[in-house]
Amino acid sequence: MEKIVVLTGAGISAENGLGTFRDEEGLWAQHRIEDVATPEGFAANPQLVHDFYNARRAQAVEASPNAAHQALARLEAEFSGEVLIVTQNVDNLHEAAGSKAVVHMHGALSGALCAACDHRWPAPLVMAPNDPCPACNQPATRPDIVWFGEMPYGMEAIWDQLRAADLFVAIGTSGNVYPAAAFVQDAARYGADTVELNLEPSATISDFADARFGKASDVVSAWVEEVLAQ
Structure with a gap:
């Protein structure tokens, strides 16, 4: 085995207090997705969207990697082949744990994007609609986040x-x-073996050849131990 591709979603960071869309409490429960995670929502109320992502950014800055993030970083460091993490998450917990090969297909809270000229730069902790772009000076600053209806980054x-x-x-x-x-x-x-590691079965569980269920910090750590022992 030479190449492992890992997809991570919100469930790997849930133990850090970074909520998923389906949490009954937390930031997502307080807003309609259409209002805070679509281009139309941003056009209608940019201040609301910035307030939402400012709160998420503050939350993410306080979070630390858990055992699952650390296990994946260990896998990358010790596996004899290649390990790539493709994450749907917008936090930087994989990088904080030590992972280097990480693709953020949905963008990152740590990034700012100009809606006028597409310039990107590191996001300050607090962003506002009238913040000028450092490149074109237009007040068109938005989070560098892929919203519903937009194409994820790096798909090809x-x-x-x-x-x-x-x-x-x-x-x-x-x-x-x-x-x-x-x-x-x-x-x-294309011939890959497939494994799901999750708190509970996903909507695509029938497509996987193998599955393990439980807290991410437990099941991911145990799975990495197995792979490295082979």
Whole structure:
């Protein structure tokens, strides 16, 4: 086995207090997704959207990697082949744990984007609609986050990596959001073995050859131990 591609979703960071869409409490429960996670919501009320992501950014800055993030960083460091993490998460907990090969397909809270000229720069802790772009000076600052209705980042490269994988692993994902929900079928079609590590079965559980259920910090750590022992 030479290449492992790992998809991570909100479930891997849930133990850190960074909520998922489906949490009954927390930031997402206080807002309609259409209001804070779509281009239309941003156009209608940019201050609301900035307030929402400012709160998420503050939350993420206070979080530390858990045992699952640390286990994946160890896997990358000690595995004899290649390990790539493709994450749907916008926090930086994989990097904080030591992972280096990480693709943020949905963007990152640590980034700012100019809606006028597409310039990107490190986001301050607090952003506002009238913040000028450092490149074009237009007041068109938005979070560098992929919202619903927008194309995730790096998709061509991700598909190429999936099709070259010997093993595809999905961790803490619901299987409800495309294109990520299709990754397991695509990887399997090109010959990869497939494993789901999750708190409970995802919507795409029937597409996986193997599955383990439990807290991410437990099941991911145990799985990494198995892989490294082989």
